[in-house]
Amino acid sequence: MSDKFVAASDEVWRLQRGDDPESLFFQEMAHHGHYGSGRGTKQGIYVCAPSGEFLASANSLSAEKIRAMMERGLAAWSRLPEEKRFLSEDAAIEPKGRWELFRPEGGMILSSYARDLPAGAGPFGSEASGYNKDHAWFSADEMRRWLPAELVVGAEHRLPVDLLQRVLCFHLVDSVLGQTLPYSPDEVQGEIVLRITRVEGDRCDLEIRGRSSAQSDGSWNLGENDWKPKSGLFPRGIKTEITGKASYDNSQARFAAFELLVMGQRWGHTRFNGRVAQKEASAIAFFFELAGEKPADRVPPAFIDIYAAAWMGR
Amino acid sequence: MLPYLRLLAAGLSCCMLSASHARAQLGFDESIRHELQPGDLEIWRDWLRPSAEDAAWMEAIPWLPSFAEGIEKANEAAKPLLLWVMNGHPLGCT
Numbered sequence: 001m002s003d004k005f006v007a008a009s010d011e012v013w014r015l016q017r018g019d020d021p022e023s024l025f026f027q028e029m030a031h032h033g034h035y036g037s038g039r040g041t042k043q044g045i046y047v048c049a050p051s052g053e054f055l056a057s058a059n060s061l062s063a064e065k066i067r068a069m070m071e072r073g074l075a076a077w078s079r080l081p082e083e084k085r086f087l088s089e090d091a092a093i094e095p096k097g098r099w100e101l102f103r104p105e106g107g108m109i110l111s112s113y114a115r116d117l118p119a120g121a122g123p124f125g126s127e128a129s130g131y132n133k134d135h136a137w138f139s140a141d142e143m144r145r146w147l148p149a150e151l152v153v154g155a156e157h158r159l160p161v162d163l164l165q166r167v168l169c170f171h172l173v174d175s176v177l178g179q180t181l182p183y184s185p186d187e188v189q190g191e192i193v194l195r196i197t198r199v200e201g202d203r204c205d206l207e208i209r210g211r212s213s214a215q216s217d218g219s220w221n222l223g224e225n226d227w228k229p230k231s232g233l234f235p236r237g238i239k240t241e242i243t244g245k246a247s248y249d250n251s252q253a254r255f256a257a258f259e260l261l262v263m264g265q266r267w268g269h270t271r272f273n274g275r276v277a278q279k280e281a282s283a284i285a286f287f288f289e290l291a292g293e294k295p296a297d298r299v300p301p302a303f304i305d306i307y308a309a310a311w312m313g314r
Numbered sequence: 315m316l317p318y319l320r321l322l323a324a325g326l327s328c329c330m331l332s333a334s335h336a337r338a339q340l341g342f343d344e345s346i347r348h349e350l351q352p353g354d355l356e357i358w359r360d361w362l363r364p365s366a367e368d369a370a371w372m373e374a375i376p377w378l379p380s381f382a383e384g385i386e387k388a389n390e391a392a393k394p395l396l397l398w399v400m401n402g403h404p405l406g407c408t
Contacts, residue, residue, distance in 0.1 A: 002375050005396035008384025009377050011406075012399035022382045026399075046397040050389035070396065077394040087389040095382045113362050131364060134407035179402045235340060241350045261355045261362070265346040272401075281343035287362035295379045296372055299406035 001067070004074055005047070013226070014098075016042040021092035025052055033057035047073025049080055050087045099300035102312045108143040108255055109291040110136040114176045117263065117283035132175045135291055135301050138163065139311040143255065147248060148196060151204045159192040159210075167192065168212050170303040174238055174266040174284060177274025181234060182303050184221035188214040192242060202251035208260060210242035216268075225306055229271060236268025238284065260288035372405065379405055 015026040031037040032054035034044055044059030045066055056073035058065055077085075087093070095101075103109070115131045138146070142163055148155035159167075168188035173180050190212030198205040218233030244260035263285045269275035291297040301307070366373075378384045381397060388395040402408030 002396070004393065006384055006388035006391050006393050007375050007377050007396045007398075008381060008387070009379065009398040009400075009404040010381045010384075011401070011403040013401055015381060015399060022380075025385070026381050030399075041401065043400050044398075046395075046399070048395050048397065050385050050395060052385070055394060073394060073396075085392070087385060093382045093385055095380060098380065100380070113364060115362055131362075131368065132407055133364070175407055179407060237342060239342060243350045243355055245355065259355060259359065261350070261358055263350060263354070263358070265342060267341055267343070279340070281341065281346055283346050285358060285362055287359060289363075295383075296377060296405040299379050299403045302402060302407035 001070060001074075005070070012041065012043050018097075020096040022095045022098075025091070025093045028052060029054050030057070034059055045069065047077070049077060049085045051085055052087075052091070053080060053084055055080070099304045100298050102304075103298060103300065104137055104139040104142075104311060106140040106254075108138040108146070108258070109297065110138075110258065110260075110288045111291040111297065112136060112171055112286055112288045114174075114284065114286050116176050117285050130177065132177070134171065134175065135297070135299060136167065136171050136288065137301055137304065137307070138166075139309065140253070141311075142309070144253075146194060146246075146255075147206075148194065151196060151199060151248070151250060153196055153199050156193060156195045159194065164190065164192055166307065166309075168214060170301065170307070171288075172212055172214065172238060172240055172262060172286060174236065174268075174270075174273055174275065175302070176284060178272045179302060180270045180273035181227060181229070181236075182222065182306065183214040183216055186221060187216045188212065190240075190242075194246070202249055203256070204248050204250065206246045206248065208242065208244035208246060211240065212242065212262075212264075213237070213239040222306060227303070227306065232271065234268065234270045236266070236270065238264060238266040240264030240284075240286075244288070255290060258288070258290050260286075262286040262288070377405060379403070 015023050029048050029052045030042040033046055034057045035042055044057055046057040047055040055076040056069050058069040060066055112134045113131050116129045145160050145163060148157035165185045168190055169183045173182060192210035194206045194208050196204050197207050215237040218235035220228050240262045242262050246255055247257040249256045265281050266284045267281035378387055384395045384397060398404050400408045
């Protein structure tokens, strides 16, 4: 059935409250959907015409209900007069201020995956649990700052504190079961050390070691932004050990390979990260690697709006 | 010790410490060990990456990553748009 549609996905928070052309176009369509025209969430799955004409929608975990909704959408599309189907020439949907526009081309884009580690078992014979993913962005200048000044065997380099804090505050967070809150710089400590193990021509190999600890008493120390909880305290923590390897191509000024394994434990919960009922600490792991070039790889990091990096331009 | 054996050991320790677990106090649990060993990267990498089954929904359907791109592509293709929107991007951290 999917070949009867063009499929897209997006972050709803900006779309449902923004005043840019793309967001307003979405709001006009979604106000006819399952959550109506109120100010609440518009999460869900929609079928609409390219003109913005609403056709069907639902928010359900039931595959059958979604299939039925898609069939209703196709039926409505088939009934829709030709003149109401397509985007009018004067329609404004141009995205403005999307974080994707700040993707640091020429920098280092990492994909990260977070999973719970199995208790009493390992990767052999145990099925992995659910996972969450994210991206971590570093500009070209920041990517170079992952490296020792001199690319010679044995050179060691401690990741600068601003980049370390980006990793620890925004990427080593317990989002396995759902979006969570970041840590503030004063809540994290640790180190990531890179050492060059081999140099051959323009290419050098590095090993990466490190550790991290983050602990929050639940208070919010990151100022006024969309992540600030409206109420409640969320004490939580995570501590990890880090290992990895990378290969840097000096002639291309880019990493040809980058793999980081992070294993440790987390405790506590936030409002939406699915840990409310889990009172005890448990094991967690992350894996980071270079992102690809598929459309999904352009999705910005969850906490991009509080990266506070100069290259983001706002 | 291989990671799964370390975790098994940790699991046994957890059983022995069930009384303290029953109290379920917030905070780190010293019985959960996480010392990394040589070879762990290779051992755990493929387990942590999304499996083919995990990623099937993204691989089988060419999802575009924004509403505006979807509208424009649907307009070109003369098809309706199927749009999935969530708090947190469905193709990213959600």
